Amino acid sequence: MTEISAPLDLAPRDVTMALGNITVRYREYGSPEAPALVLLHGGASSSATWDRLASALAPQGWRTIAVDLRGHGGSTRAVSYPLAAYCTDVVGLLDTLALERAVVVGHSLGAYVASLVAFERPGLVSHLILEEPPVPGRDSADDDGLYAPRFLLESLSLLVFRRGFHRRAVVSALRQLRRPQTQWWARLATIRARTLVVWGGPASHLSLERLALVADAVPGARLVTIDAGHLVHSKRPAEFYDAVATFLAE
Template identity: 35%
Template structure:
């Protein structure tokens, strides 16, 4: 797919100029409700959150939900620069363009990495932070080998795979060093023993963030897809300030 080719959004989608590119973003819920931003995993797009978003936007405590396509994914621009720091700048600019000084932020996998970098670098932007299936920023041992490009063109920029693999194999040490800057209430959700993410890395991430809570939902890597009711129950309680358990 040509990275400059026009791409259309779905019926509930908008396009926003942010950080020098255009981001596609799906929206749900009343415009005056508290905002929550959902950040998808690598290779997906904002539609991945539809089931969760519809329920977060519904009464009795509706929220204004935004689910953007990260750069290099779906209907957003594919500019070639796929550093996680740049993606976090995109998110900050997106929220500003939407008229929000801050929002609750939920990130899954790559989206979680982007979310915690946003929280480190711009802590005033994130009110509450949820990190689903995200490990501590430690170098992979052994390193992740080069991914084999599929025969059919994927719905994302293949350069994004190369760029994110490079950072995942050798994360910037600053990511680890600045975990203490994440001072907003934080919930870390692990997927249990069947996840492709080592759960000791998930627990390590939670231990690095001051006063973070860790909850395990034994669903594998795709917690919000495989066990949406449990995921939503935990996230709603946390966003409402009612979560009292540290593990389950």
Template identity: 35%
Template sequence: MRTLTGAGGTTLAVRTSGPIDTRPPVLLVHGMGSDHSTWRSTASMLRRAGRTVIAPDLRGHGRSAHTGDYSLGSFADDLRAVVDDLGVEQADVIGHSLGAHSALRLAMEHPTRVRSLVLEEVPPMPRDDADLAEEITMGAGLGERVRGIAALLRNPLPVLRCDRAVGEAVQQQFAVADPGWWERLPEVTTRTLVISGGTRSFLQPRHLRDLATALPESGFEQFDVGHSVHRDAGPAFNSAVGQFLGLAGTRPA
């Protein structure tokens, strides 16, 4: 792990690995309550394909600093700071949940820095009162909670290290309608793959399909395994990502 400086001087822990590659590196961005270690399988697949991997711990997570600012924009600003500190002009970005939302905001604000996007279970901003009433980004079913507990028992450190203030701060922001966020999606011309965990996830696939439709250069894939597709359907997820990135030797799952 190396230490870099994020937005507002926040200290960020970042793992870089893989060969020196002439292609843009792949930036892996974990979800809330997790850390860079969630990407072990995907990072290994990328390294075997000869890609350089950058995997930060988001602010308030892992070995990165806790802070008083957990605005959605600050997570995206940290990603920009990471690629700046590493001298990366452009990256392929893969994000899960909060990490996917942060990656999408990075592409909105700095489109030239993102060559392609994989958005796994990306929570959209509520569009209107109907979305707010449905709580389209909140909650988790029993099955999702059970799978989360099983993952916690296997590796409790990410949750133990996570600042408890992150969840409340993020949920408050997703509890406000932001139609302007949706209006900006057609401006994101980055080639994108949206991945849904299907009806077993608390993020309903129809909302992610709407998001994918709003992005001009977007594809959509669904795996009915719940919110953590990369964790619970790793081979299928890695295959989809590998094909999307054009990695040699990648076969359909």
């Protein structure tokens, strides 16, 4: 297993970019000429959550671009947070950076946004890695389990104790992801990127059965388990790095 103890001695470049009526901040490691790997954090987090992974991937020949989603980190606190707007922001950033192909990695809310990017720009996303993606219901009779008691307690603790994000963004995302999304389920079959779905094991509030349904819906997708709970890349960084590196090397 790869050892990842601390960020390597690489200075990240923090950039803030205007995109229409908002600004998006991102943190970049590696050569601007290297293949791009885009990292999208979960709700109530920021680009900093990827520092350890990004600094490990950069010496392997990747240009890592960790984005602060709107309402998080150094990006704009917006009036509203429709889920589609996160996708618009990310696509706008990648187009402004003139990226033709990219690996897109997302955790939790960021994984959902990554799936939207793969829908909207199939020619841009070469590989898609969905770490603990939220799984909305297919219809009103399909309980997605997002409001399991443990998840509610974790979400409440984030809202009370964490800083550096707009609480409205997190509350809005939870409400929207609770609604059935028939079209999202249908569009999973259109994803052309090679896809890896990562489940955090029994300690996760998401069920294996739900994530298996997502993996089955995406052509050729694979599902792996890393027993870490919801924060796989934070709690099992070496195992997550190995899973990502192996997937990209295949």
